[in-house]
Amino acid sequence: MVIKSNIKGLLAELQYSTAKLIAVSKTQPIEKIKEAYDAGQRIFGENKAQEMMTKHLALPPDIEWHMIGHLQTNKVKFIAPFVTLIHSVDSVKLLEEINKQGKKANRIISCLLQVHIAKEETKFGFDPDEVISLLSGPTLSQLKNIQIHGLMGMATFTKDEELIRQEFRSLKKLFDELKKRGLPKNTMMKELSMGMSADYKIAIQEGSTFVRIGTAIFGERNYTTT
Numbered sequence: 358m359v360i361k362s363n364i365k366g367l368l369a370e371l372q373y374s375t376a377k378l379i380a381v382s383k384t385q386p387i388e389k390i391k392e393a394y395d396a397g398q399r400i401f402g403e404n405k406a407q408e409m410m411t412k413h414l415a416l417p418p419d420i421e422w423h424m425i426g427h428l429q430t431n432k433v434k435f436i437a438p439f440v441t442l443i444h445s446v447d448s449v450k451l452l453e454e455i456n457k458q459g460k461k462a463n464r465i466i467s468c469l470l471q472v473h474i475a476k477e478e479t480k481f482g483f484d485p486d487e488v489i490s491l492l493s494g495p496t497l498s499q500l501k502n503i504q505i506h507g508l509m510g511m512a513t514f515t516k517d518e519e520l521i522r523q524e525f526r527s528l529k530k531l532f533d534e535l536k537k538r539g540l541p542k543n544t545m546m547k548e549l550s551m552g553m554s555a556d557y558k559i560a561i562q563e564g565s566t567f568v569r570i571g572t573a574i575f576g577e578r579n580y581t582t583t
């Protein structure tokens with residue numbers, strides 16, 4: 358019941374914004390995802406390819422599965438046949454593998470480019486100038502089984518709300534600048550994935566179109582039982 362009311366509460370908050378809700382179900386058991394599904398939620402986010410595949414097979418086919426975690430090239434094949442959107446594309450090598458697996462599955466796979474906006478060294482992603490040069494160069498238009506829908510970013514893990522806001526704002530600025538450029542045919546700047554349980558309110562104010570929320574829906578994750 359608490360999952361259902363958490364979802365209802367979040368949807369009410371998002372109602373007048375541009376943001377859609379992704380329920381981040383990583384480590385959560387099937388029953389809990391089913392509870393969110395029964396509350397009307399259809400978009401779920403996972404960060405491990407095999408876990409996503411298992412859940413995809415066990416749950417209703419109208420769920421949209423979004424990959425939000427760092428994806429290793431050798432795992433792309435597990436999700437290529439069904440994944441709705443890969444948020445976490447952080448290298449050209451990964452793009453090429455997604456393209457290859459998309460071709461095998463006879464699909465065009467939708468992707469976001471993950472941009473490094475945080476102060477922390479550890480966060481994955483392209484630097485803003487790398488995104489600009491990728492989108493100005495010939496590489497992307499050759500990847501016929503890829504469609505780029507926009508950008509994704511993660512803010513620094515901090516209580517400093519001004520820093521978080523600045524980081525989201527810098528991503529939105531890059532997004533808006535790219536939108537004005539001539540982009541490759543298979544690229545559009547439509548989706549901006551930013552905001553998690555701790556910082557989604559700021560992300561919404563800064564123009565997010567996808568918030569990725571786990572803890573605020575399902576409670577704390579228990580990594581030991583999964």
Ligand SMILES: *Cc1c(COP(=O)(O)O)cnc(C)c1O
Nearest residue numbers: 381404425553554569570571572
């Ligand atoms: C786990 C995760 C989330 C959700 O985090 P919460 O703090 O539980 O809302 C969002 N985005 C990514 C990339 C994640 O790995």
